[in-house]
Amino acid sequence: MVLREFGEPDVLRVENIPNPDWGREDILIRVVAAGVNRADLLERMGLYPPPGPAPLYHIPGLECAGVVDQVGKNVTRFRPGDRVMALLNGEAYAQYVACPQDNAWLIPPGLDETQAAGIPEAFITAYDALVDKAGLKMGQRVLIHAGAGGVGSAAIQLARQMGLRVATTVGSVDKARYVKTIGAELAVNYHEQDFVQEVRAWSGSQGVDAVLDFVGKSYLARNLAVLRTGGIAVIIGTLGGAQGEIDLGELLKRRLTIRGTALRSRPSYDKMHLIQEFQQATASFFETGQLRAVIDRVFPLSEAPEAHRYMASNQNIGKIILQVSQD
Numbered sequence: 001m002v003l004r005e006f007g008e009p010d011v012l013r014v015e016n017i018p019n020p021d022w023g024r025e026d027i028l029i030r031v032v033a034a035g036v037n038r039a040d041l042l043e044r045m046g047l048y049p050p051p052g053p054a055p056l057y058h059i060p061g062l063e064c065a066g067v068v069d070q071v072g073k074n075v076t077r078f079r080p081g082d083r084v085m086a087l088l089n090g091e092a093y094a095q096y097v098a099c100p101q102d103n104a105w106l107i108p109p110g111l112d113e114t115q116a117a118g119i120p121e122a123f124i125t126a127y128d129a130l131v132d133k134a135g136l137k138m139g140q141r142v143l144i145h146a147g148a149g150g151v152g153s154a155a156i157q158l159a160r161q162m163g164l165r166v167a168t169t170v171g172s173v174d175k176a177r178y179v180k181t182i183g184a185e186l187a188v189n190y191h192e193q194d195f196v197q198e199v200r201a202w203s204g205s206q207g208v209d210a211v212l213d214f215v216g217k218s219y220l221a222r223n224l225a226v227l228r229t230g231g232i233a234v235i236i237g238t239l240g241g242a243q244g245e246i247d248l249g250e251l252l253k254r255r256l257t258i259r260g261t262a263l264r265s266r267p268s269y270d271k272m273h274l275i276q277e278f279q280q281a282t283a284s285f286f287e288t289g290q291l292r293a294v295i296d297r298v299f300p301l302s303e304a305p306e307a308h309r310y311m312a313s314n315q316n317i318g319k320i321i322l323q324v325s326q327d
């Protein structure tokens with residue numbers, strides 16, 4: 001799926017192009033499935049260019065699962081035939097993608113590629129926010145916005161695995177019902193209820209230790225209002241706007257922290273460390289099924305425009321996946 005121009009979903013078009021080059025430290029993956037992310041929608045509109053020099057062919061896609069086809073000279077961790085998932089800077093909407101060996105890891109036994117393709121971006125973002133950015137510990141409380149989304153559904157599961165108490169916001173009754181099945185204690189339908197009021201009541205007026213936010217502007221002041229003294233708001237997305245106003249006096253008085261995070265723009269050694277840390281902390285939980293990517297719908301690669309429209313309509317519960325080939 002090559003982008004020759006930016007705009008509406010139909011600018012995503014199938015093209016036949018040569019296989020990507022790969023270097024000594026790289027593996028070439030035959031992609032079986034790729035995850036769809038909000039960033040892909042922005043990229044398609046020309047609002048989120050890939051880091052580094054412009055690629056020869058502009059192909060979106062931040063994560064994939066598939067089979068190692070070729071390995072570079074210095075690759076020690078993989079052999080052709082290994083089943084892997086990978087966190088990428090782009091180019092996953094394709095039959096083949098090359099990436100550094102350190103950005104890939106083995107698919108646990110028992111998981112198929114469709115499930116594995118939904119793990120890298122959502123779970124590593126959630127892990128980074130909960131563990132590295134918010135530094136949350138067992139028994140603490142967290143409010144996770146957009147709890148039924150790809151990242152939200154990963155964050156709820158991880159939070160429960162860490163022994164955290166989870167409140168979440170969602171946009172429908174069905175989503176509220178679903179997030180409770182994966183570990184949320186409180187699900188606030190923000191169309192009908194005020195999350196500040198609901199979360200305060202749930203926490204016995206103490207507030208939460210952290211908020212994971214994807215909305216930005218319209219939630220900024222309210223995020224601070226639901227934090228306990230010393231709490232932290234981790235800003236992961238700006239779906240509702242990137243500019244907001246806050247009372248800095250409140251920040252000082254209650255010693256609050258607002259912290260932003262982004263995966264894609266990080267130097268590759270940072271990503272490598274985060275991937276290793278994530279893997280060590282969670283691999284066994286994916287094997288046992290205690291953690292899993294929630295998959296909403298699988299579209300064939302040729303229907304990527306439809307998959308983008310579906311994501312933009314906010315209907316998905318969990319991840320949207322593109323099936324690129326069969327295993």
Ligand SMILES: NC(=O)c1ccc[n+]([C@@H]2O[C@H](COP(=O)([O-])OP(=O)(O)OC[C@H]3O[C@@H](n4cnc5c(N)ncnc54)[C@H](OP(=O)(O)O)[C@@H]3O)[C@@H](O)[C@H]2O)c1
Nearest residue numbers: 038125146149150151170171214237239240261262263314
């Ligand atoms: N910083 C990073 O490194 C990083 C990495 C991955 C993702 N992200 C960002 O995280 C966000 C979520 O990603 P995702 O993959 O979970 O997306 P997703 O699966 O599409 O879920 C997003 C959900 O957010 C809710 N939403 C959308 N617009 C909203 C608004 N204006 N106000 C309130 N809720 C709104 C919708 O659910 P409801 O029906 O519940 O409203 C929507 O389904 C995106 O902004 C994405 O770019 C950032």
